[in-house]
Amino acid sequence: MNFHFLNRNGDLARRVVVASSGALIGLLLLLLLGGELSFWNFTNALQLASRSTIIILLLFTSGVTLFFTRPTSKELPELLAATLLLLFFSGWLTRPFGLLQGPSIRGEILLFALLATLTWKWQRWLLPTALFICHGLLFLWFFQSADGRMLFSDDNPTFFYRLLLLKEHFPNIPFYNPLWNGGIDARDFFATGVLNTFLLFSPLIYTFEVHSIYNLLVALLLFGVVPLSTFAASRIFGLSSRGGLLASILATSSSLLWYRWALQFGTMGFVTSTALLPLTLALGYRYFEHERISALQALATITVVSLYLLWSPAGIACIPLIFLGVIFIRKLLRQRWWIPSVLLLICIHLPWISLFWSVSTVGNFLVSEEERSSYVAAYSEETRPEVEEKEVELQKPKAYKHKKEEISLKNALKHLQEALHSAQPLVWVFAISGILLLSGMARLILASTLIWLLAVGSFGPMIKPQLEFDRFLVMALLVGSIPAGKALSLLFNTEHPRLLASLAIGFLFAGVWSVGGLLKNRSVVPIHYQPEEVQEVVQLTKEHAKGGRVLFSGFVLHDFGGGHIAPLPVLSQQPIIASNPVHKLWRYQQVFPKEFMQKGDSGIDEYLDLMNVSLVFAHERKWREYFRKREDLFTEIGRAGKFVAFERKYFPHSYFFKGSGEIINQSTNEVKFQLSSPSAVLRFQYFPFLEVDGCETIRPVPISASITFTAVSSCKADEPLSLHSVSPYKRWKLAYISKGGS
């Protein structure tokens, strides 16, 4: 048979067939990634046959058409662009939790597509200009929405607190923080990755007040580092400037989940590493090239990679790169600076990794999925009263967002579908064709990384739920922006406007506007900014603490202005006790330990006395009623939002359980005190890594199952003494040499 009419000379019939195969592939993608086909609204499912039958038919027909047309890689973008048309008319855009939230977003897509068509002959300069402006608009919308208030959702206040602590104490981390819960081991800088954010923005952090620049740091990360990193990476991978710009705007608007992690959850460590991932891959790719790398480039690579790796799971994303490095070791060895770079990276990271491993319980954490029960939403009573009703204090809170499941393709596909529903469709539609447009190691690195990230993101939550590998799907979308940018650049490279190219521009700008809507809090991602309630709590704490500790009854999760309560000690300059300052608990846990709750009122009073609590805040109805009923012991003195403050009429007024003395100062890393006796027991939690300047002996004094106070003896009388952690080096020694670590 003569298929000359299907040759590559632009014959109309061939173009029709190519377009048809594009539509078939589009249908297939929609069915696989969407779960089902629907028209206009996702509730109008089209059930022409069983899903598997349709998939097989589509595979067959698209395979046949592709076989006969054999489109070139340059035709692939246009071929796949047909998917956009199907997306427009399908119910995809009306699914909840999508970045492009229909049905109204179709209007924005159409409008921008129409504008693109009308202005097509100027698009060579108009499009880059518009993209630049879009980046600026995103900055503007973010600050408009913030309106001078600090971002306060979920972990944002926690990260803000960690940045404050790092500003004060880096590099002397980890350390002992007496201001929380009678003393805690402040060591989560490593696990959370906040070090990368801190180091990246250290000039700003050391120059200005962290509170006043926190929003700026977030904005610079999301709308500065992400696009710059993606643009630079795109250029290194061989894209044109326009392709790089397209990739950068795609990265900035890659998915709703990205902003959920960044703004709603506030996981800045992950966000910083992910923002640097494209550049990390690109700089790694440079080592495979023939062109020699200079010392400066090697230094830049080390810097970027070091920042990237400071978020502990980040290295997993680079496994394909490492693997390729092993395979193509000869190419790497040709580079003069390769071995020094690797050695320097090891020298930089080995110390903190080893310290991190020793001070934290990461070993247990990595295998903890076996003990965990299924996910239970842990909210305080105000949001889920029925949870509080079913509260069982005797249970340990062992739950995570995901639970360990049987590994199955179906569940993996479900995770993938959920991520793609929330994504900018241009990324996953054009990433494949973009990869095929690249060549050599660029193609290999990006393709393998994408496949790896998708696999880890889809299967990982089933295997290790505690590591939240679903984030890797977000990383995949960011990385996928690079090849997608390449493909789009080719698609737009026409003299005359074309329907699908215009539609792609419609989707592009609709994505930017959708991010704008998200920033303006008009999406399913709730973003909280510091409310007045926070300042009111701070004020009440400052005024009424009267030298004792301040306790928050019940379970405090996101009740503090929508975020965690972590920064309160620094804001109020008072020591605080709460269930947990950060998000380590996924189930309701009472602040009063079990052994005291079991004793009833006397147990609660005993605990409050032991911890020298002078002021109590209650935000749950039951606890408010409880303290109100006990007006012989508690006086209601004010209210800040949902938090009602009760002063204790009688409390020890002393941080000395035994002995006597005076607390000179409690700061974020030490307790300065003076004794009037040679020994004493301090109402501060004991840790093996503690030492006291001016005392010979320090030892634990168990008080209950959950309280171990610190006893000091043979101390210099009437001289200032300091309780603090040993140095990080000494702690490392304790862990590896003395075997007496954490």
Added chain:
Amino acid sequence: MLYKIFALGLPSLCLLLTYALAGELRYTSALSIHSGQLHGISFFSNAFSPWSADPITSLVFSGSYPASEVMLGKEKYLSSFFFLVAALGLGARAALERQSPILFGLVGGLLLSALQIYLGIDVVTIGALCWIPWVLFAVSLREERIGLTLSCLFIYLSIASSGTAILPLMPALFLATSKIVRPSVSVLALATVLSLAVALPFVPDWTVPNYPGDGHVVSDDGVPGIVRPLTSEASPVPIINRTSERSTLFFPTFLLAIALVLTIPIGKGEDRPLILAIGTLTLITFFDLTLSEDLALINPLQTYRRVIPEAFAPSISTIMSCGILLLIAGLRNSSTSLPIAAVILLGSIFHGFQSNYLSLGSFTDKHSDKLASDAFKASSNIQRIIFSPSFSVIRQYQLSFEDLTNIPKQETKTQTLSGKDFHIVASEGSTVKKRKLLDDNRQTRMRVGPGGQRGGEFFCVELNESLRAVEIRLSTGVYFSDFPRALRVTEGDNCESIRSAKNAVHTFKPWEGSLLFTTDGFPYFGRQAVVQLRPRNPTRAVLFEQLGKSPYDWSIAEMQITATENTATNFLPSFLEDSGIDSSSSEAPQQLSSTPYPAPH
């Protein structure tokens, strides 16, 4: 090149400014007095500020500017004045050109306009248009300096009276494309910008009233969720009454379409782009008004409003359309645009039939005296309340001027009733269980009727002899969709004879929700799932009859009756005896948590 930039840029700029400034529609509503009754007129339910006359008119009629409130009662004189201004302007323009097509179009329009004036033209329309002919006159003067100065003046007056900042830019647009460039485009554009700069400070601030998130002021448009602009300021609740908007704009748009169809055959080559542009605009507007809401939502017109900052509130205006085409007629000397302009002018005048009228009850001399007093400074908020997104609510509940200015002053000792204090009579098939209504459990319910809502289901509450209900609250609990679709509420002495006796009857068709007020006194609908009513007088029995149709049951999960001892107390004192307005305060009446439903009409 400059020509091309202006030719392309100015239309875009004009369109952008149309929606961005949105001053126009804030000035298309007004209070007026006819036959002792106070009326409100609004072209759209999203006309949010009362109309204000231009400085010259204000000074002529009141000696001060702005002076919207004191224009009440002077509508006839205002209309005549505006007509005179417009007629003179058109005549002056015609005299300059001495061209018969223009004269024909203007004379024809004037004649028909004169007829309409005597039938009752609204002051807002004519006030918005009357200075535009003078703008045409000024831009056509041969002496450039005089023309420029007068252009600035009349452009400013046009903006000030109509708030239509866009209109004065149109001369610049069409001068750029017309054969006669006089004065120069850049100069005229500068004049327009300067005029805008002068006028804009007088545009009052407008913010969406503080409706709560679960309230609403317009009917559900059938599109799931709330559609808001993504990036610009948005109301927390939908505020545009699309039904009202469609009914208002359909007729003029239809006229425009007819006019276009008629003029296309006679249009010359040079008119084609213009006809195409206007035709496209007409088509887009037509689709906006005729398609179902989920399709109209993605129409470029509605999308444009969402994308442009601050443009979400208004819609396209016939005044604007009319003004655009009037200018086209004046400047283009086009045989096709003149008939279009004449038709649209007529349409904008006749569209008064589609305007939203609001009757606010009687307005006597006593009321006038009150308005003239210092106390009215407080009640001037009433205009703000009336011409707000609450307009639809006021119209639906037929609230009067007094209703909006009164608050319950008298507090009476009340009690929440328990099951032994009342009994219930319900229609056949109902699952009557008092216990379920009072168990504080939102998941247990009583079903009224055999199932579904077919119309005719009823539920009557009769209190014990010594008690009188001052408030009844029915909630569907977790059965959110089981609210009554339409309600008739009858007050009486007992359930047996409540229908037959001449008792107070109030009908809510459809049932939009309980009437509630924000802290600033803006009425809004509460959730449909909660029927919360407060009789004008405490009553012993209340009958609720369901009049609508729905496949969902009518469920009552919780009921709360607040009652008092058997006393007769008027909770809504009259406006004059106890106005509820503190003359020392300029604050609006405090929040009304009750639900006064309208007196029977």
